[in-house]
Amino acid sequence: MNTELLEFPFESISYNILPGTTDYECIKHALKLKSSAQFRTEVGTINDNVHIKDIRVNENHFFNYQIIKPKSSTVSKKVIFLLHGFNERDWSKYLPWAKAICNGTGSSVVLFPLAFHMQRAPKQWSEKREMYKLSEQRKKRYPNIINSTLSNVAISMRLHAMPQRFIYSGLQTYYDIIQLIENFKSGKNPQISTDFQFDFFAYSIGGFLAQILKLTNYNNYFSNAKLCLFCSGTTFNRFSSVSKFILDSEANVALYSFLIEHFDKFLKKDNLLKHYILDDHLEGEVFHAMLDYQKKRDFREALLKKYEDQIYAITLKKDYVIPSFEIINTLKGAYRDINIKVDEIDFDRDYTHENPFPNTKINNEQISKDFNFVFKKVCDFYNT
Template identity: 35%
Template sequence: MEVSTRTKYLNQLFSYERKTEIADSKLEIIPFRFTQTIGAGEIESFQKELSETNFCQMADNHIVENKHFTYMVFNPLKREKSGEAIILLHGLNERTWEKYLTWAEYLAMTTGKPVILFPIAFHMNRSPQLWSDPRAASPWVSRRKEEVADLCNSTFANVALSCRISENPLRFYASGRESVYNLWQLVQDIKTGVHPLFKEGTSINLFAYSIGAFLSQILLLANPDGLFTDSRLFMFCGGSIFSQMDGRARDIMDREAFDRMEHYFTHSFIERTSVPATFKNDFLEQAFKAMIRPDVMKEFREKFFQSASDRIRAISLKKDTVIPTTGIFSALGKASDKILKEMDFLYPYSHQVPFPIRGKVDSAAVNQAFTSVFSQAASFL
């Protein structure tokens, strides 16, 4: 696949408003509406307790885009319902599916399975448009630089997430918990035959990148209603223990926000010194805690990954500083030997842009790297 050309072509076709056919791939991209019901009351209560920010003077529970939204499915052209599906989960602070379109197309074409692009809470089209509007966000970058001394990595691209996390780091957990509930609901609808594309009892696997991999690990650890007992998970540039991630980047989060979030979860949250009473210390929270620090719930975490090692695979990148290979080792423990493979590419890349499509880059090398990663993913999923 020629990644650059194909990405541009698919991006032109992509629309949240209509079904689109990709004739040469024998696929269609179908939008579906989602309204959260599982855990909706609990999430509403959580969000009411999170203070508003100056950047977005609206309580989280009033952001309608997050409650009712569209997700997309790359579906092979056929009339019968499918008995298999792949859910694709994205990275932190993402506002567009552009780089994932070739990923979804390749997986759908190669496996013959529908690929569901599902947005994490307050990401992609689940947030107000002004959060990703350079003209609206740039003044807040200047204001944030005035308010925070020696601020690093603050840009219009990360100012919304940075302001929200800096005001209350608990948002990271609340939105993650909401996303677990949403995936729980989606998979339940699919497996019970409610979803129009899928047969009852459909098997569901996951392709997860970056923070999407972290969310997937928690999902498999928690395994709500036993829905993910047999699910396979392929992680790309993801899978690290939280304490060894580094989200300080111009397109993810500024340094002050990330440092505050990292300290909060590795200390206050674990010790429950500043957690609202409405936040339950239940199976979802336990799964989240198991992924925070290497020393916390180590036996539980490593025993799970050892037992699930046949159905989990991970590819890390040698020069990835956001989700380093060492952090994935810390999360997986001895299961790393079976699950994890580190790769390196013959061109300049980053965690955020593993397959560059702009600037001076060796397109043949990018295409080869892309195929190497996704052929392994497709074969496993």
């Protein structure tokens, strides 16, 4: 099938939830709120290009998203949203994935970036020379740090300084995707039919967000949406995020401490955070349930059970970032009474979570075979 790649502008109307001011408003509740979150730049090296206030990052407010679609003059009635992994800077890894899904299902595939990732991040965060300098300075400040690299230093410094960013950028992306769906429904994209149907293909941390979207089911938009998880599906505290491509150890400890060990205490201190997590925001409640495997388990598993026929996961046996057995524990439930299908795969070659299908001449034929095997399973799930 011939496909084409198209690009469309997007303006996030939810950017004003981000850190960078003190006065906020919840539109749903017509409520004025204040945040007590403090900007800290003493963690790591102080650098304005890295520690810029989130609400002022224009690249995250105004950006383009892409669609890969069958090359035809007709508008698309079937859409699959592809959500990527953590700390990603370009779509090159995902374009073959999107094309395989488009070819195998006839659906248009929407490549939508998470907040502060891909084209939504300032270019300075990808400048190798500057990021290398920051990483070397960070290593001197924290002599026991593990896996600090030019690839992860910007996001590590920002999350180390303010772990709340993980929540607020996640909420922004959650609302952005709902905004995009409503844009499609109102005819604002000429390539998408207003009565379109949609599903999700979500990898790594993108699956964490996709689960929240599915289980929250805002306005019943997601009632019939299928969710295919690839190397994803577990609660946050069962990830292992220390990687030269994801986070360094200092950022990981700070994030874990905030979200898992002391989250309830932080909620008491921050009225804005407390409102979105505890006060009549189902998306916040589902997010909370997806943090810690032990907490809110009954609530989380009841929702997974409700949508068990619409969720499918493919895991990799040697995935050490999001382990296969942890995905099974979360999706099938503590008592294995949730009938979500999980296929565990093990390739007969080297691979990693971050790069399951490396672009290399070594084992090229085997990699192509593995790729086709995985995406046939993906497309079969959507086509049945």
